Amino acid sequence: MPQPVRVPLHTQPLGILGSLQAGRRDVLELIPEIATHAPILSGRTGKRWHMVMDPDALRRILRDKVEDYPKSDVTKLILGPAIGNSLFVAEGEAWLWQRRTAAPVFSHRNVAALAPVMSAAADRSSARIAAAVGRGVDVFAEMVTATFEVISDVTFSDGAGFDRDAVHRAIESYIGQTAKVSLLDIIGAPPWVPRPSRMFAGAAMRDMKRVADATITQRRSTGPKPVPDLLDLLLAGEDPASHRKMTTAELRDNLLTFIVAGHETTALTLSWALYLCAFDPDIQAQARAEAQAALGDRAATVADLAALPLTRRIVDEALRLYPPAAFLSRTARAADTLLGREVRAGDTVVLPIYALHRHHALWRDPDAFDPSRFADPKAIDRFAYLPFGDGPRICIGASFALQEAVIILATLLARFRFSRIPGKDPKPVMILTLRPEGGVWLRVDPANSE
Numbered sequence: 538m539p540q541p542v543r544v545p546l547h548t549q550p551l552g553i554l555g556s557l558q559a560g561r562r563d564v565l566e567l568i569p570e571i572a573t574h575a576p577i578l579s580g581r582t583g584k585r586w587h588m589v590m591d592p593d594a595l596r597r598i599l600r601d602k603v604e605d606y607p608k609s610d611v612t613k614l615i616l617g618p619a620i621g622n623s624l625f626v627a628e629g630e631a632w633l634w635q636r637r638t639a640a641p642v643f644s645h646r647n648v649a650a651l652a653p654v655m656s657a658a659a660d661r662s663s664a665r666i667a668a669a670v671g672r673g674v675d676v677f678a679e680m681v682t683a684t685f686e687v688i689s690d691v692t693f694s695d696g697a698g699f700d701r702d703a704v705h706r707a708i709e710s711y712i713g714q715t716a717k718v719s720l721l722d723i724i725g726a727p728p729w730v731p732r733p734s735r736m737f738a739g740a741a742m743r744d745m746k747r748v749a750d751a752t753i754t755q756r757r758s759t760g761p762k763p764v765p766d767l768l769d770l771l772l773a774g775e776d777p778a779s780h781r782k783m784t785t786a787e788l789r790d791n792l793l794t795f796i797v798a799g800h801e802t803t804a805l806t807l808s809w810a811l812y813l814c815a816f817d818p819d820i821q822a823q824a825r826a827e828a829q830a831a832l833g834d835r836a837a838t839v840a841d842l843a844a845l846p847l848t849r850r851i852v853d854e855a856l857r858l859y860p861p862a863a864f865l866s867r868t869a870r871a872a873d874t875l876l877g878r879e880v881r882a883g884d885t886v887v888l889p890i891y892a893l894h895r896h897h898a899l900w901r902d903p904d905a906f907d908p909s910r911f912a913d914p915k916a917i918d919r920f921a922y923l924p925f926g927d928g929p930r931i932c933i934g935a936s937f938a939l940q941e942a943v944i945i946l947a948t949l950l951a952r953f954r955f956s957r958i959p960g961k962d963p964k965p966v967m968i969l970t971l972r973p974e975g976g977v978w979l980r981v982d983p984a985n986s987e
């Protein structure tokens with residue numbers, strides 16, 4: 538059976554175990570392959586590290602002993618300058634009150650109410666793609682545009698002097714820099730750790746914060762929009778325990794966090810899902826039939842989601858094969874034992890989600906594209922499938938992202954047929970996020986053309 542593209546393997550004549558003994562550097566280069574067979578790998582590269590692929594151990598790190606495994610120092614070093622001490626990086630009490638304040642913003646009801654913004658973005662994306670019918674399109678670039686429209690419309694849309702393109706450029710260059718952080722940085726080889734001050738001192742980042750602050754101040758005086766957006770909801774929010782509300786700087790850091798954490802990740806999900814549909818034309822045809830039956834010629838809405846189970850499974854499977862957050866990392870705060878290994882305070886613990894999702898002990902035919910795996914989600918071990926993390930630090934925007942991905946994917950599949958362009962398969966590169974180097978180029982034709 539042909540299989541969709543994957544991060545290239547490093548196969549060695551010595552075989553996996555022999556290669557393991559061949560030295561630390563070789564082990565690092567072998568990680569994508571070896572980690573899909575082993576439950577845990579440990580080593581020392583600058584500092585001690587452990588790489589964990591076992592669901593029970595992951596449950597311990599992310600849920601049962603979450604206090605002992607805070608986000609890694611390198612995560613904070615890299616993200617802090619851009620998004621302050623916001624929800625994504627804060628720890629302890631500083632994290633807890635922000636999470637309590639933001640959680641209701643992402644309630645099912647609020648996320649559903651934001652769906653029209655997603656349907657409108659799907660329509661605009663269709664119009665741009667329609668102009669390229671009969672040719673190749675970089676669907677990654679297109680999905681980045683579409684998801685940025687969504688997230689900017691639900692955060693700073695009517696901001697005073699909101700220059701969508703300028704903000705988009707600043708965010709893109711920031712994400713581009715952040716995505717370059719590799720596994721080697723995470724496991725603590727000091728010379729490779731990028732210098733955040735150099736990366737983010739840019740005028741663009743300063744401008745973006747200024748525009749965001751001005752928008753928040755203005756919204757405080759004009760009051761909420763007729764359909765409250767994320768900014769309105771967060772402005773109205775308060776910590777139910779302490780009744781504390783966010784200051785302008787805290788609101789800004791969290792809204793920028795939503796933009797940074799939520800837009801490229803969703804664009805990656807959609808691009809890989811479209812690639813997988815092009816890879817398997819039969820599944821694409823079934824998903825198209827499903828979407829056309831539910832939608833006719835209008836864009837998908839939140840009311841259609843229940844009628845789009847295959848589209849949802851394709852999204853789930855895309856998140857398994859190409860998880861945008863390819864690695865999570867933590868720094869151990871206390872001594873512990875994981876799968877018989879000694880963990881010392883200060884050790885780096887890496888959670889390689891990419892390898893977990895293709896682990897041979899956890900998934901049947903792990904490299905194959907098979908959305909039917911998700912037909913019964915309860916049959917899947919919760920800690921074997923972690924595209925959004927888990928435990929208290931689970932992605933706050935998961936249902937927002939899934940709703941957006943299904944709405945846009947169903948709308949596009951109902952209207953267009955996507956096919957591979959010979960010699961132009963995407964090249965997944967696993968650094969901090971899993972990105973297609975050079976984009977995802979697909980040929981686009983009208984939906985029902987042969």
Ligand code: HEM
Nearest residue numbers: 625795798799802803862865924925926930932933934938
């Ligand atoms: C498919 C799209 C997305 C993926 C794959 C994704 C993935 C993740 C992952 C893996 C984490 C946990 C990180 C860790 O434990 O170290 C996370 C956290 C987070 N995500 Fe997402 N995310 C997505 C979309 C979004 C969206 C749309 C938003 C906001 C609108 C968002 C906001 C956040 C925030 C604020 C956190 C930190 C939560 C906390 O620590 O309390 N994400 N995301």
